[in-house]
Amino acid sequence: ETGVTQTPRHLVMGMTNKKSLKCEQHLGHNAMYWYKQSAKKPLELMFVYSLEERVENNSVPSRFSPECPNSSHLFLHLHTLQPEDSALYLCASSLHRDQPQHFGDGTRLSIL
Amino acid sequence: RKEVEQDPGPFNVPEGATVAFNCTYSNSASQSFFWYRQDCRKEPKLLMSVYSSGNEDGRFTAQLNRASQYISLLIRDSKLSDSATYLCVAYNNNDMRFGAGTRLTVKP
Secondary structure, rough: OOEEEEEEOOOEEEOOOEEEEEEOOOOOOOEEEEEEEEEOOOEEEEEEEOEEEHHHOOOOOOOOEEEEEOOOEEEEEEEOOHHHHHHEEEEEOOOOOOOOOEEOOOOOEEOO | OOOOOOOOOOOOEEOOOOOOEEEEEEEOOOOEEEEEEEEEOOEEEEEEOOOOOOOEEEOOEEEEEEEEEEEEEOOOOOOOOHOOEEEEEEEEEOEEEEEOOOEEEEEE
């Protein structure tokens, strides 16, 4: 039990599909993050939410759209993805931005 | 130049060996440092924070060298279960930077 739960664990979708990734944290943290992890590459920070406000968007293509309805939930809406978007998508949370992050199990995404 | 650099390895060591990893960071203003471990196809998990004075947690010792801008992780008496990828993290001003990781395999 990591305290950060992601669903689904695996997702296979076509390039024209629309899907959403969900993240929920039960740790009372104030900051939540989306990362992309491709093979043999460092974690790539995509989005940061602090107290439900998006505070960072690292030049992520618009086909990725985050949503943070409250401090416990974070979504990543996917639309018209490309094969190079296939990766492990990790959600994390931390009490504050300068504190260690706790990660969910990740969603392994494959784009056909 | 990458913000946080690590030797990708792999480091292959026998059980019981002592192994050390270094990680260099480019931003001299970095304030906090952490080591995470990530098992194959799993999420990263915090292993330990790295303090200026160095810190030890059982078989694991972390050191910080600000002058040379690197942090280190020493694992003594390696166990098979230590096999994983070890990620170095440097934090500065709301920016948490992860290294690509060093892979360790401990063999019987």
